[in-house]
Amino acid sequence: MNIKKILVQSLEESFLHLGYSIDDITLNFSNKPEIADFQCNSAFALAKKHGASPEVVATSIMANLKQDIAEVSFAKPGFINFKIKDKILSEVLNSAIADVKLGLEELPDEEKLKVVMDYGGANVAKELHIGHLRSPVIGESLARLYKILGNEVITDTHLGDWGLQMGLTIAQLQDDGYVDGYFDKSKKNKEITLDTLNEEYPKASKRKCEDEEFKKKAEIYTKFVQDKKDPYWQIYETIRNISVERIKANYEKLNCFFDLWYGESTSAGLVEPVVQMFIDQGLTRTHEGALVVDVAREGENIPIEKKNPDDTQMYKNPMPPVYLKKSNGADVYDTTDIATIYQRNRDFNPDKIMYVVDKRQAVHFEHCFRAVKMAGISPESQELQFVGYGTINGTDGKPFKTRSGDTIKLEDIINLICSGAEKKLSNNGISETENLALDIGVAAMKFGDLSNDPFKDYVFDIDKFASFEGKTGPYIQYTGARINSLLKKAKLTDKLDYLEALKLISIADQNQRNIAINFIKLQESYLTSYKNTSLSPLCNSLYDFASSYSKFYNDTRILTEQDEAKKNSYLALSLLVLKAIKQASDVLAFVIPEKM
Numbered sequence: 001m002n003i004k005k006i007l008v009q010s011l012e013e014s015f016l017h018l019g020y021s022i023d024d025i026t027l028n029f030s031n032k033p034e035i036a037d038f039q040c041n042s043a044f045a046l047a048k049k050h051g052a053s054p055e056v057v058a059t060s061i062m063a064n065l066k067q068d069i070a071e072v073s074f075a076k077p078g079f080i081n082f083k084i085k086d087k088i089l090s091e092v093l094n095s096a097i098a099d100v101k102l103g104l105e106e107l108p109d110e111e112k113l114k115v116v117m118d119y120g121g122a123n124v125a126k127e128l129h130i131g132h133l134r135s136p137v138i139g140e141s142l143a144r145l146y147k148i149l150g151n152e153v154i155t156d157t158h159l160g161d162w163g164l165q166m167g168l169t170i171a172q173l174q175d176d177g178y179v180d181g182y183f184d185k186s187k188k189n190k191e192i193t194l195d196t197l198n199e200e201y202p203k204a205s206k207r208k209c210e211d212e213e214f215k216k217k218a219e220i221y222t223k224f225v226q227d228k229k230d231p232y233w234q235i236y237e238t239i240r241n242i243s244v245e246r247i248k249a250n251y252e253k254l255n256c257f258f259d260l261w262y263g264e265s266t267s268a269g270l271v272e273p274v275v276q277m278f279i280d281q282g283l284t285r286t287h288e289g290a291l292v293v294d295v296a297r298e299g300e301n302i303p304i305e306k307k308n309p310d311d312t313q314m315y316k317n318p319m320p321p322v323y324l325k326k327s328n329g330a331d332v333y334d335t336t337d338i339a340t341i342y343q344r345n346r347d348f349n350p351d352k353i354m355y356v357v358d359k360r361q362a363v364h365f366e367h368c369f370r371a372v373k374m375a376g377i378s379p380e381s382q383e384l385q386f387v388g389y390g391t392i393n394g395t396d397g398k399p400f401k402t403r404s405g406d407t408i409k410l411e412d413i414i415n416l417i418c419s420g421a422e423k424k425l426s427n428n429g430i431s432e433t434e435n436l437a438l439d440i441g442v443a444a445m446k447f448g449d450l451s452n453d454p455f456k457d458y459v460f461d462i463d464k465f466a467s468f469e470g471k472t473g474p475y476i477q478y479t480g481a482r483i484n485s486l487l488k489k490a491k492l493t494d495k496l497d498y499l500e501a502l503k504l505i506s507i508a509d510q511n512q513r514n515i516a517i518n519f520i521k522l523q524e525s526y527l528t529s530y531k532n533t534s535l536s537p538l539c540n541s542l543y544d545f546a547s548s549y550s551k552f553y554n555d556t557r558i559l560t561e562q563d564e565a566k567k568n569s570y571l572a573l574s575l576l577v578l579k580a581i582k583q584a585s586d587v588l589a590f591v592i593p594e595k596m
């Protein structure tokens with residue numbers, strides 16, 4: 001039963017009867033739960049429109065309402081209040097508990113989409129760092145949110161595995177004698193491990209700024225890899241495998257799992273035909289030896305007159321051209337992303353492709369999106385959505401760095417959140433296992449991130465995030481774990497399964513009413529999160545929901561209740577809360593521990 005829908009329908013009938021436009025209907029959750037659950041404020045706007053008093057309008061709307069799920073009352077000067085009957089709230093909860101999806105409605109069939117989601121974006125040979133944390137966190141949850149609402153989702157981590165870092169690493173490995181055997185069969189190779197890569201790439205990356213010759217060599221090697229030339233290609237594959245194994249392990253710790261482990265290299269074979277499509281349609285020109293496509297629209301990229309002839313050319317509303325080929329013929333980031341859109345459309349024909357990437361890459365994606373639409377690689381009807389996320393800052397408000405000012409590695413962050421969680425656990429006298437600390441740490445970090453809108457920067461404050469009180473992941477986990485042990489103590493965990501719990505809940509007091517209304521809000525927040533492309537509404541509603549249960553839990557003697565029917569109602573209500581918390585935390589991609 002969708003309570004809000006029923007109320008809106010009855011308002012619609014009343015409005016139509018009175019000759020009011022149904023576009024003027026507003027129905028919101030009331031912020032005074034003691035008085036009302038829902039509130040309709042339409043009378044004010046209608047009164048203005050029709051030159052009557054809000055009170056007269058409101059009373060006539062009320063007189064024409066046909067519904068029997070709520071008590072309706074008037075509040076001066078023009079509010080219509082709805083208080084849902086306890087019996088109806090009980091019915092809502094009892095039917096939710098009997099449903100696998102807890103009554104959560106999917107999108108209407110015609111709105112369901114097939115979506116390719118591109119997130120993660122780790123780079124082969126380069127260490128994962130803090131800049132890579134938000135993409136898997138936000139992306140995984142958006143993917144799960146899309147799925148639970150009935151969309152078909154294909155997730156692809158789109159590894160950065162086709163860029164200069166490949167050539168740089170190979171050149172450095174060669175100089176340090178790791179790959180001699182690849183070039184000369186009489187020689188031996190040294191074992192390459194992840195640690196090797198973690199040393200060699202940064203070394204090479206630094207060297208390329210000081211050593212022009214080395215940089216040139218790396219560029220040539222990159223091109224060799226892109227041409228699949230041996231032994232460069234073989235060395236590349238070795239590096240890729242070592243990297244991918246570690247990347248997978250780290251993502252799994254964060255509860256991120258991908259359908260596809262494709263990368264920039266996957267569409268490499270499509271670059272030539274795709275570039276040809278641009279050439280054939282006359283969309284390209286050469287610029288200083290490179291092949292480019294102009295995508296600027298009217299009013300963009302207007303040259304600003306130089307003061308001195310030597311000044312760099314500046315532009316008003318800059319929108320530089322898209323580079324398809326560098327002057328040395330190598331593919332660039334734009335090219336592989338464009339070819340990837342071609343590949344995804346060929347293989348999956350999705351309604352939408354969504355990218356969860358650092359917001360500083362906005363221009364890159366705008367480039368690719370414009371280019372593929374121009375060339376007809378993406379059909380007009382296809383939505384290409386860039387979800388750009390903001391920076392993770394430290395408590396000092398500046399981008400989060402190590403004490404020495406270096407970028408923090410992802411593994412170090414995972415360790416940091418675990419030790420933050422361990423500290424809280426030992427403060428609370430809970431003996432912990434490594435897994436529990438990881439589960440709590442991940443929830444702390446995820447909730448801390450996802451309760452903000454993606455595009456906003458946020459402050460990474462693990463002490464605050466890991467607290468068991470307040471709007472945090474561990475608080476949600478704690479509420480769930482508490483119910484777990486309650487149900488265990490009641491020895492009803494097994495007995496109270498879906499069907500047996502049916503019709504057990506009987507809402508009887510304000511605390512229970514609050515749980516019921518917050519449950520309805522929680523189930524509604526999935527759609528709000530979906531529409532906003534932000535998990536923040538879900539996080540907020542989940543917190544309110546968990547808090548409403550805590551109040552009930554603290555005020556009610558559950559296990560010692562003598563009246564069997566009441567006790568069963570309390571337990572069934574608790575079970576529903578647990579299930580709803582699990583459903584939401586599953587979308588947020590953290591787990592609810594058995595005990596905490």
Ligand code: ARG
Pocket residue numbers: 118120121122123158159160337355357
């Ligand atoms: N590897 C890129 C980076 O580290 C992110 C990839 C994002 N996805 C994409 N299709 N470009 O910045």
